[in-house]
Amino acid sequence: MTSSSDFSFSKFSQNSFYEVLNAHLVDMADLGGDKRIVDLACGTGGVTGLIVERLHDACESVVIAVDHSASALKQAMENLKGGRDSAIQFVHSQVEGLSDSLKESVDTVVFCNAIHYIPDKDALLADISKSLNPGGKFAFNTSFFEGSHPPESLEYYRKWMFKSIRTLRREYGLRPIRSEKVESRRQLTVEQYRELLEKQGLTIVRQEIDTVQVPIEGWLDISGFSDFIEGTLPGVPLEEASAALQSGVHQTFAEMNITHVPRSWLGVVAVRS
Numbered sequence: 303m304t305s306s307s308d309f310s311f312s313k314f315s316q317n318s319f320y321e322v323l324n325a326h327l328v329d330m331a332d333l334g335g336d337k338r339i340v341d342l343a344c345g346t347g348g349v350t351g352l353i354v355e356r357l358h359d360a361c362e363s364v365v366i367a368v369d370h371s372a373s374a375l376k377q378a379m380e381n382l383k384g385g386r387d388s389a390i391q392f393v394h395s396q397v398e399g400l401s402d403s404l405k406e407s408v409d410t411v412v413f414c415n416a417i418h419y420i421p422d423k424d425a426l427l428a429d430i431s432k433s434l435n436p437g438g439k440f441a442f443n444t445s446f447f448e449g450s451h452p453p454e455s456l457e458y459y460r461k462w463m464f465k466s467i468r469t470l471r472r473e474y475g476l477r478p479i480r481s482e483k484v485e486s487r488r489q490l491t492v493e494q495y496r497e498l499l500e501k502q503g504l505t506i507v508r509q510e511i512d513t514v515q516v517p518i519e520g521w522l523d524i525s526g527f528s529d530f531i532e533g534t535l536p537g538v539p540l541e542e543a544s545a546a547l548q549s550g551v552h553q554t555f556a557e558m559n560i561t562h563v564p565r566s567w568l569g570v571v572a573v574r575s
């Protein structure tokens with residue numbers, strides 16, 4: 303069981319809007335007949351489960367689920383216990399070293415909601431390309447790209463951060479510590495992603511931008527995820543930072559009298575030539 307304050311990704315990953323958009327990317331990648339699939343940065347296993355559900359012959363296939371967080375992998379193993387008997391191999395590794403972690407090349411690499419964390423995307427994509435069979439697919443999605451924040455949502459972010467920082471100061475006497483710009487805020491354009499992929503012999507065959515209406519539960523749950531908290535309020539203990547962010551969400555939804563905030567996801571499937 304997951305406690306409500308373990309700061310894992312599990313609770314957010316169970317939001318239905320999030321499952322739907324990850325399932326859509328996995329469907330775009332058309333995995334059915336694939337034998338060897340990597341779920342890169344698998345987190346607590348939400349996407350791994352979606353991949354396993356779509357395999358035509360789960361007994362003949364292997365899904366290699368990679369993450370650098372030991373606690374996320376442990377949670378993924380727990381969450382995926384008792385599913386279809388496709389072999390899921392869990393690998394504790396940085397995504398940057400993928401080809402070294404694999405014994406053989408693979409048919410598809412799925413990389414959901416994490417490419418924006420990686421500083422050297424060029425090296426990462428070179429290594430992913432090297433890990434794929436010729437004709438193999440690379441599918442990724444991200445909600446941190448140039449265009450992910452629709453203009454009508456910008457007021458929400460301004461108010462949310464202002465109120466969270468004010469709550470942190472007033473209720474807990476704490477302030478975030480200024481840090482280097484976090485990687486996820488350096489947002490690439492769709493064209494920059496295309497150029498990076500093409501440089502590594504990966505040709506885009508499908509690309510979509512989907513705008514999702516994220517309900518209050520999504521914002522509350524992401525405020526309970528350690529990576530998000532540390533990126534947003536650096537240097538503040540997780541418990542207090544999470545409480546301040548959640549209070550900021552409630553205050554902002556009430557003040558703006560809104561029920562949802564739009565956010566756009568980029569989804570891409572590219573094929574190795």
Ligand SMILES: C[S@@+](CC[C@H](N)C(=O)[O-])C[C@H]1O[C@@H](n2cnc3c(N)ncnc32)[C@H](O)[C@@H]1O
Binds near residue numbers: 324343369370415416
């Ligand atoms: C936002 S979660 C996404 C989880 C899952 N792919 C999904 O879409 O639901 C990001 C995951 O990326 C992992 N991660 C971030 N940087 C990583 C890196 N350099 N190497 C391996 N895992 C990384 C984190 O541990 C976390 O589990």
